């Protein structure tokens with residue numbers, strides 16, 4: 536067998552992946568529109584999304600990489616994070632979503648509940664550079680929270696100069712932050728919807 540030859544096992548795993556991709560495609564839902572009226576759609580991230588995450592990260596500017604991970608991250612370092620970013624997603628303790636516009640993925644968002652305090656979670660959103668500032672991050676945050684109705688607060692760390700992230704978080708509830716320079720610890724007490732507080 537040559538290295539490129541998938542063999543019978545490879546054919547089977549390709550079939551499994553194709554079936555999983557079809558299932559993921561069936562989970563795509565309308566998610567409203569961006570500020571300029573561009574319609575967006577959302578679906579859960581699935582373990583077969585490795586190539587999607589890798590391609591999205593490769594295209595991300597160094598500024599956005601640093602804003603997301605609070606430090607420079609190389610492609611190789613990102614590849615080593617993939618088991619955590621993909622395999623721990625269960626859409627309960629670790630909710631992760633992909634946002635689509637104009638026929639392709641434009642962002643990924645995730646909520647990870649803290650072990651021992653599942654009413655609190657870290658929230659991380661990444662929007663492709665060309666799509667930033669148009670409302671995509673806000674849509675992802677809203678969709679994540681809609682899938683985690685019992686969540687009480689967001690606890691996360693944000694670079695103090697990440698004004699978009701701080702603005703996005705402040706829309707979700709009562710924001711407190713500590714640390715003015717470098718990275719700051721942020722806690723957001725979430726607004727409760729009328730249905731949730733009833």
Ligand SMILES: CC(C)(COP(=O)(O)OP(=O)(O)OC[C@H]1O[C@@H](n2cnc3c(N)ncnc32)[C@H](O)[C@@H]1OP(=O)(O)O)[C@@H](O)C(=O)NCCC(=O)NCCS
Pocket residue numbers: 598599600602603658659660661662663666667668669670671672673674693697698699700702703706
């Ligand atoms: C942070 C990020 C997720 C925000 O998503 P986005 O789609 O660009 O933001 P939105 O268009 O939804 O805007 C969210 C808020 O930020 C404001 N905003 C957007 N871009 C901004 C900028 N460059 N400077 C200041 N405020 C900005 C918007 O006005 C909006 O606030 P408002 O609701 O009070 O009007 C996105 O910019 C991103 O992926 N950045 C790189 C990775 C990162 O920083 N992730 C967050 C840390 S985990």
